[in-house]
Amino acid sequence: MKLYNTLTHSKDEFVSNEPGKVKMYTCGPTVYHFAHIGNLRTYIMEDILEKSLEYVGYDVKRVMNITDVGHLSSDADTGEDKMLKGAKREHKTVMEIAKYYTDAFFEDCRALNIRVPATTIPATSCIPEFITLVQALLDKGYAYEAGGNIYFDTSKLDEYYVFNKHDAEDLETGVREGVEEDSNKRNKIDFVLWFTKSKFEDQELKWESPWGLGYPGWHIECSAISMKYLGEYLDIHCGGIDNAFPHHTNEIAQSESYLGHKWCNNWFHVLHLNTSDGKMSKSKGEFLTLSLLKEKGYDPMVYRLFCLQSHYRKALVFSYEGLDNTAAAYNKLLARVAALKKDDGEFDEAGAAPLRASFREALENDVNSSLAITALYDVFKAEVNDATKLALIAEFDKVLSLSLIENAAKVKDEPEAIDDDAILALVAERAEARKAKNFKRADEIRDMLKNMNITVEDTPNGPKIIRK
Numbered sequence: 068m069k070l071y072n073t074l075t076h077s078k079d080e081f082v083s084n085e086p087g088k089v090k091m092y093t094c095g096p097t098v099y100h101f102a103h104i105g106n107l108r109t110y111i112m113e114d115i116l117e118k119s120l121e122y123v124g125y126d127v128k129r130v131m132n133i134t135d136v137g138h139l140s141s142d143a144d145t146g147e148d149k150m151l152k153g154a155k156r157e158h159k160t161v162m163e164i165a166k167y168y169t170d171a172f173f174e175d176c177r178a179l180n181i182r183v184p185a186t187t188i189p190a191t192s193c194i195p196e197f198i199t200l201v202q203a204l205l206d207k208g209y210a211y212e213a214g215g216n217i218y219f220d221t222s223k224l225d226e227y228y229v230f231n232k233h234d235a236e237d238l239e240t241g242v243r244e245g246v247e248e249d250s251n252k253r254n255k256i257d258f259v260l261w262f263t264k265s266k267f268e269d270q271e272l273k274w275e276s277p278w279g280l281g282y283p284g285w286h287i288e289c290s291a292i293s294m295k296y297l298g299e300y301l302d303i304h305c306g307g308i309d310n311a312f313p314h315h316t317n318e319i320a321q322s323e324s325y326l327g328h329k330w331c332n333n334w335f336h337v338l339h340l341n342t343s344d345g346k347m348s349k350s351k352g353e354f355l356t357l358s359l360l361k362e363k364g365y366d367p368m369v370y371r372l373f374c375l376q377s378h379y380r381k382a383l384v385f386s387y388e389g390l391d392n393t394a395a396a397y398n399k400l401l402a403r404v405a406a407l408k409k410d411d412g413e414f415d416e417a418g419a420a421p422l423r424a425s426f427r428e429a430l431e432n433d434v435n436s437s438l439a440i441t442a443l444y445d446v447f448k449a450e451v452n453d454a455t456k457l458a459l460i461a462e463f464d465k466v467l468s469l470s471l472i473e474n475a476a477k478v479k480d481e482p483e484a485i486d487d488d489a490i491l492a493l494v495a496e497r498a499e500a501r502k503a504k505n506f507k508r509a510d511e512i513r514d515m516l517k518n519m520n521i522t523v524e525d526t527p528n529g530p531k532i533i534r535k
């Protein structure tokens with residue numbers, strides 16, 4: 068399997084530390100608000116990565132954190148605490164906010180068929196591990212105390228910028244939102260491991276530590292949680308591209324300084340979902356959540372398909388027009404699945420082999436989900452019986468997770484579940500097929516519609532759809 072690795076800037080042959088096994092860590096959500104659909108794009112693509120690894124034969128052990136403490140408004144450890152901001156906004160305690168939005172995140176994952184890792188760990192449950200790690204970094208001389216806080220000393224590293232060489236301009240992004248510099252830092256790019264003093268309003272949650280009552284920085288939680296549950300060697304670390312710097316850069320700095328060896332070989336970053344006028348935001352413009360899309364009548368599977376149609380390493384622009392096109396494509400896909408006959412013979416191994424091969428090849432090619440969707444479409448066109456088609460669709464859908472079989476069954480039971488546009492698209496395809504003298508395809512489509520108890524009558528006002 069080939070995977071693009073942000074560390075090497077190239078598509079490399081993936082090799083895990085232990086043959087056949089993958090240890091994978093995912094940065095989880097900061098639970099101060101609902102996830103926006105950009106965040107969810109990242110989780111969908113990480114889900115596809117995990118399921119692709121399984122499809123090609125790996126046993127994957129995956130861990131995710133839930134950030135319920137320590138993430139400040141700027142990723143570079145300055146600004147107001149995000150959780151506190153959420154609590155104030157809703158007149159609740161930080162833990163109430165954390166519980167509410169963690170549950171909301173799990174509900175989004177359920178609706179989008181994103182598998183939540185069995186080991187999903189709230190940061191607040193691992194405070195002793197963070198303290199141990201910070202103490203070890205102090206003991207080894209990689210950290211210092213200043214103004215009541217503990218900082219990581221980036222000048223102790225031979226190489227800090229492991230992903231990209233940043234210049235002062237890039238740093239400005241790290242310290243965005245007009246927040247002042249922290250004068251305690253020895254170097255501009257040092258970062259906080261443990262806070263006991265913040266010049267911003269204090270955290271609600273604090274814990275005893277050797278340095279006084281305080282709370283952890285954001286970056287330390289991912290290093291400590293990953294090492295606690297996955298050990299000293301990690302195969303793949305994932306996140307959205309904005310996490311590469313400073314968050315993942317800092318994770319690498321502290322983890323490798325602590326361990327004394329390389330920590331993670333492969334870094335998988337998902338590019339952003341943007342709106343046509345720029346970055347997706349939780350505070351400006353329309354706050355695009357999955358609930359909002361559901362309210363507007365979109366099935367969450369349509370959003371999942373919208374994401375799968377693009378490669379994870381390309382920025383994706385969200386538009387309702389794009390989503391409408393995907394909704395039509397999804398309905399058409401369901402109609403095609405619904406039209407397949409269940410009891411049509413034995414599974415055709417030989418016929419299935421090239422279809423399986425092209426699906427697998429797509430996944431092995433840096434998780435090319437759009438090519439995997441093309442391989443799925445190829446199943447409908449293949450010269451194999453319906454039983455084979457249905458079995459392959461079910462198999463591919465273990466990775467794609469578009470609920471194709473399940474939702475197609477609903478289409479069969481309630482023909483009105485399939486929208487007119489999808490039916491008209493099939494009718495148009497049949498007309499094209501007849502014109503091209505492809506009578507086999509034309510008959511197939513006629514049978515599909517018949518199986519769905521749908522007939523189409525030509526009237527002077529255009530085709531009329533009749534549902535029995």
Ligand code: AMP
Nearest residue numbers: 096097105106109306307310339340347
């Ligand atoms: P957060 O809850 O802010 O910690 O972010 C959760 C995940 O979403 C992280 O992996 C981020 O890198 C990722 N993310 C943030 N914004 C976007 C976006 N517009 N598109 C895709 N992923 C994003």
Ligand code: ZN
Nearest residue numbers: 094095289314
């Ligand atoms: Zn993280």
